[in-house]
Amino acid sequence: MSQSLLEFLVENEPAFRKSRLPALYSDFQTQRTLNPDGYQANVSAWRKALRHIVSSGLAPAGRGSAPDLFVLHSDEQLLRALESKQYGRPLALGAVVREALAAKDLIPLREFLDAKESIYRRSWSVWNLASWTMKQLGVADFLKKDSLPSGQFVVVANVEEAGKAFGAQNGPAANARSRFERTFTKAHFYRTLNDQLVEGKHLSETDMDILLRFLSRDKSAILYDGNTIKIKSPAGACAADEPDQITTEDASIAQLRELIASLTHQTALLGRRIDELTAQAKQAVAKSNRVAALAALRSRKLAESTLARRFATVNQLEEVAAQIEQAADNVQLVRVMEASGAALASLHARVGGAEGVEEVVGRLREQMAAADEVGSILAESAGAVVVDEAEVDDELAALEGEEKRKAEEAERAEREERERREAEETRRRLAAAGEAPRGDVKLPEPGDNNKDDKEVRAAEDMMSRMSLTETPER
Structure with a gap:
């Protein structure tokens, strides 16, 4: 070693x-x-x-x-x-x-x-x-x-590690667990958590005694009196409603839970025993061993009757446990309602009740009416300002007319610019043809709206007779 x-x-x-x-x-x-x-x-x-x-x-x-x-x-x-x-x-x-x-x-x-x-x-x-x-x-x-x-x-270091593992399993998770589910006998606690605190290892009885003392005395995570264990509810889970010591109720709950767990384990064993006896009876029949088959069947009947009684007992105990939990919930509900009633009474006293509220609202309305009256008096003393709607309409019409004139001028300038560009384009094409018009004939200028239509037609006729090729000499 x-x-x-x-x-x-x-x-x-x-x-x-x-x-x-x-x-x-x-x-x-x-x-x-x-x-x-x-x-x-x-x-x-x-x-x-x-x-x-x-x-x-x-x-x-x-x-x-x-x-x-x-x-x-x-x-x-x-x-x-x-x-x-x-x-x-x-x-x-x-x-x-x-x-x-x-x-x-x-x-x-x-x-x-x-x-x-x-x-x-x-x-x-x-x-x-x-x-x-x-x-x-x-x-x-x-x-x-x-x-x-x-x-x-x-x-101490090993105990602290196990304490951390216990806290991780039973810390925030205990918020959702009732007082019934957080109460154990020492034997039940040992069987339940024996292999959950140190990975891959089982605690000895001495180890469990050490851990229970550590959790109760040094970490205040549980209540422990040597026989009964109750995991404390974390802060925020109505821990103040529970006594800070093990009570006779806790001892009774712990014993009830241990008995239910023990009987449940027995039912599992009896179920496996019935399956084994059934298999033995079938094997005896296959071997034509009638005596062995009858013995196995008789034993199975006894086991089945015992199992039925165990199930009946477990169901009865579970019903009692449910009633205990319901009674505990009722106690907590009554305490919450009592605390809520006291809180409402305190708040009502602070506002003075319904009469006090009516009085406050009445005073508020009086002060609001007084404020409106003061505002009206100040407005009259300062003189009201009267607006002449006709003058406003005239000013609006003048502004609209000015905007309209600006729009017309911009449109006329745009049209003249377009006509000038068209005339310039025409001159460019004539110059490209090689012969420009002579004499007194001239093209109408852009914007010359007073020219006679005949002159315009004469100019167009001359342009149509112009030859783009030179006449050969004879």
Whole structure:
């Protein structure tokens, strides 16, 4: 086992490289003053290794007991488990355990379970202050032994990891769960969450006791009195309506839930038993074994009658559970209605009731009427301004006429420009023909609207008789 445990550390702990094993297995206590950084690195590596060994279930435990995932059994058996043929035993493991105890990373099991105050509360006494001072000065080394402290120590880091897993499963999800669903007996809680808090591992009974104390005392996540467990409702889920202690109602609910779960498990077992007896009867008939077939059928009948009674009991208990939940909902509803009534009464008192509101509205209307009257008086004193509508119409007509004249002028200018371009185009074509008109005949100019139509026709006739080719000489 020793070699396999060391191989586990080499494979899973980065600090346990083969090149570092000689230093880790040596007596490095002398480095506390000579090489403080190296000493702290070795101590930190061993403390992390011990946490990992315990959480993996590989740490040695008591004879015949299941491995504890939260408890380190510090004794000779642990040293033998870590012993190596090449490096021997870890000589400074005692110093590592003492450092972890001083830092509260390890806490004696009985001290952890019996503590009334949270483990996170640090109380300074004269002895603690003196020990801390001596440790800082290096004097404390003379008061300590080299041997490994023996005992059972709770690994706080492993408990905290399980607490986080519990919080992830039962934190916000508990908002949608009733008080009935959040109440357990210790045995029911153990069976329900045993394999859900540490991946791939089952908690021992000691581990469960540690976890319950941690969740109730140090995290205030549950209420626990040693027998009954109630998961606290998160903030915002009417937690104030529930008592901050385990009541007789909670104990009754927890026992009822455990009984329902037990009977449900029994029905599943009886169902499988009936299937097995049916198969046995068929096999006996196939082998012509009439006696065995009759025995299997009789046993099946007994199992079926027992199963029917179990189902009837479960149905009755589930009906009782439903009535309890309904009664709890009714209590909560009445409390909400009572609180709502008190809130409405307080609000009505603040506004003075219906009479007070009518009085306020009446005063408001009076003040609004007074404001209107003051406005009218001020308007009369300033003189009213009278607008002559006829003058306004005349000014509008003048503006429209001005806009119309501008539009006509723009249209006329555009037309003249178009006629000028047409006349210019005509001259260009005549020049391109090689002969321009002579004499007194001239083309009408653009915009010359007073020219006689005859002159225009004469010019057009001359243009039509013009020859575009020269007459050959004879």
